[in-house]
Amino acid sequence: xxxxxxxxxxxxxxxxxxxxxxxxxxxxxxxxxxxxxxxxxxxx
Amino acid sequence: xxxxxxxxxxxxxxxxxxxxxxxxxxxxxxxxxxxxxxxxxxxxxxxxxxxxxxxxxxxxxxxxxxxxxxxxxxxxxxxxxxxxxxxxxxxxxxxxxxxxxxxxxxxxxxxxxxxxxxxxxxxxxxxxxxxxxxxxxxxxxxxxxxxxxxxxxxxxxxxxxxxxxxxxxxxxxxxxxxxxxxxxxxxxxxxxxxxxxxxxxxxxxxxxxxxxxxxxxxxxxxxxxxxxxxxxxxxxxxxxxxxxxxxxxxxxxxxxxxxxxxxxxxxxxxxxxxxxxxxxxxxxxxxxxxxxxxxxxxxxxxxxxxxxxxxxxxxxxxxxxxxxxxxxxxxxxxxxxxxxxxxxxxxxxxxxxxxxxxxxxxxxxxxxxxxxxx
Numbered sequence: 001x002x003x004x005x006x007x008x009x010x011x012x013x014x015x016x017x018x019x020x021x022x023x024x025x026x027x028x029x030x031x032x033x034x035x036x037x038x039x040x041x042x043x044x
Numbered sequence: 045x046x047x048x049x050x051x052x053x054x055x056x057x058x059x060x061x062x063x064x065x066x067x068x069x070x071x072x073x074x075x076x077x078x079x080x081x082x083x084x085x086x087x088x089x090x091x092x093x094x095x096x097x098x099x100x101x102x103x104x105x106x107x108x109x110x111x112x113x114x115x116x117x118x119x120x121x122x123x124x125x126x127x128x129x130x131x132x133x134x135x136x137x138x139x140x141x142x143x144x145x146x147x148x149x150x151x152x153x154x155x156x157x158x159x160x161x162x163x164x165x166x167x168x169x170x171x172x173x174x175x176x177x178x179x180x181x182x183x184x185x186x187x188x189x190x191x192x193x194x195x196x197x198x199x200x201x202x203x204x205x206x207x208x209x210x211x212x213x214x215x216x217x218x219x220x221x222x223x224x225x226x227x228x229x230x231x232x233x234x235x236x237x238x239x240x241x242x243x244x245x246x247x248x249x250x251x252x253x254x255x256x257x258x259x260x261x262x263x264x265x266x267x268x269x270x271x272x273x274x275x276x277x278x279x280x281x282x283x284x285x286x287x288x289x290x291x292x293x294x295x296x297x298x299x300x301x302x303x304x305x306x307x308x309x310x311x312x313x314x315x316x317x318x319x320x321x322x323x324x325x326x327x328x329x330x331x332x333x334x335x336x337x338x339x340x341x342x343x344x345x346x347x348x349x350x351x352x353x354x355x356x357x358x359x360x361x362x363x364x365x366x367x368x369x370x371x372x373x374x375x376x377x378x379x380x381x382x383x384x385x386x387x388x389x390x391x392x393x394x395x396x397x398x399x400x401x402x403x404x405x406x407x408x409x410x411x412x413x414x415x416x417x418x
Contacts, residue, residue: 007418008162008176012155015412019151022266022408023144023401029258030141033251 054097059318066316067091070210079217082302083190083309087210090313107314110307115205115315118198120308121191122276127301128191128403129280130293132371134255136397139243143363143394145347147401150367151186151409152343153336158183161332177201180417182329185212186336187406188219188369194312195273196410200417206316207326211333216370220377222334223365226341227381231361235349236385238360242393252285263408270411277407340368344398360391366398369406375399 054060070088074081093101101107114120137143161179174182181201184193185208193212197205215222227236256278264271283293348364362378375395382389 002166004176005159005162005166008159008179011176011180011413011416012158015409015416016148016151016155018266018412019148019405019408020145022263022412023148023405025262025266026259026404027141027144029262030138030144030251030255033254033258034138034141034245034247037248037250037254 051097057097057318059322060095060097062322063091063095063316063318066321067095067313070313073214073217080213082305083213084217086306086309087213087313087316090310091316092313093310094314094317102314102317107311110311111314114304114307115194115198115311116202118195118272120304120311121195121198122272123300123304124191124308125273125276125407126280126283127296127304129256129277129282130284130296131301132277132281132284132400132403134252134281134285134400135247136393137400138247138251138255139245140394140397143367143397144401144404145351146344146364146367146398147369147403147405148367149347149364150340150344150369150398150402151405153186153188153338153340153368154183154406154409154413155186156183156339156343157186157332157336160335161328164328164332174201176417178204180413181208182332183336184208184410184413185215185329185333186340187409188212188216188337188340188374189403189406189410190216192273192369192406192410194308196413199414203320204325204329206312206321207329208333209312210316211330214330215333215337216373219337219368219370219373222337223341223368223374223377224381226338227345227362227365227378230342230345231349233385235358235361236381237389238358239386239389240360240363240391240394241357242390249285249287253282256281256285259404263411267408267411267415269414270408273407273410274404277403337368341365344368360389360394363391363394363398366395367402367405369399369402371399371403372396374402 067088070084073079074085158179161182165174177200181197184196197208260275260278263274283289344364344367345361348361352358366374378395379392382391
């Protein structure tokens with residue numbers, strides 16, 4: 001396989017997977033924040 | 045006398061006329077069709093200014109100064125992001141954080157198009173063989189996010205900046221035309237009629253303040269190349285959500301955004317010189333931009349359908365299409381489609397959540413590409 005194509009596949013696959021990983025971390029973060037800081041915290 | 049005549053003599057070049065046509069077409073699209081007028085109108089006029097033979101606006105003129113001072117050093121896209129961040133309400137996403145994954149899924153078009161550009165570039169005589177950097181710059185049109193496209197293209201393929209920008213903004217304005225047929229082709233009527241309960245969860249102000257800070261830190265640590273993009277977006281959002289910088293938030297949303305959009309548009313238009321713009325590569329980039337948007341939409345919809353295989357309470361798969369960044373156009377399109385199928389179906393909150401997730405995901409995609417492509 002053309003080495004540039006192979007590198008393209010590697011970068012594309014890795015980037016696409018990492019987007020899910022990063023947004024998955026954000027998902028966990030938001031879930032955590034919603035649990036520890038429910039709506040009532042800013043009644044002030 | 046020679047000085048006066050050289051402009052007229054310069055008009056003998058067919059490319060001047062062709063670029064006048066391109067500039068006027070952009071202005072027409074902005075004025076008559078209202079397609080992204082805030083950007084296409086300055087771009088169209090910048091194109092005219094740059095292509096008048098021996099124009100004093102380029103070749104060391106004010107447009108060159110703007111280009112070097114705002115595009116080459118990536119300042120303008122970053123400033124735009126501060127304004128965008130100040131305009132975005134992440135509330136619907138925070139109420140329903142699952143929508144984040146649709147933002148991720150709908151970046152598929154970036155990588156599909158990147159590979160397509162690499163493959164097409166290897167067909168003899170079709171276009172100059174693009175390396176990975178050029179292919180990535182073309183693929184990033186699929187981020188459906190103008191500033192990210194400009195930022196990546198400036199770094200990886202400055203010579204392709206103008207067609208990439210034209211494609212990105214044109215297709216963003218054409219989302220209402222591009223997305224519906226793709227969605228209809230991939231979903232059944234029953235799927236499009238799925239109702240989704242609005243999340244009743246309230247989000248506290250503290251969460252809204254912590255979110256932009258935490259996202260910046262996490263994204264920055266994982267992909268330092270994304271700090272400028274995600275940091276400016278989240279800084280704008282922090283101005284909005286902090287509640288104590290209303291004046292700054294309003295300025296970022298209005299004056300800053302408007303001013304930079306004028307300068308960004310006219311500066312990019314100035315890069316549309318006939319010699320650089322009029323070639324087969326431009327046409328291919330325009331075509332690939334379309335493909336990127338189609339596969340973004342398909343990626344989001346198919347991901348939603350995949351998730352539905354494992355869920356009891358089904359998601360309306362049209363929501364997946366909102367993971368494309370084009371905000372808020374895509375969310376509006378999907379809500380309209382939902383109501384066309386069933387007048388009582390309101391999925392706008394989920395659609396907006398997925399749409400702002402797409403905004404974040406597209407920036408992360410840009411940062412990762414900048415980090416991984418050599």
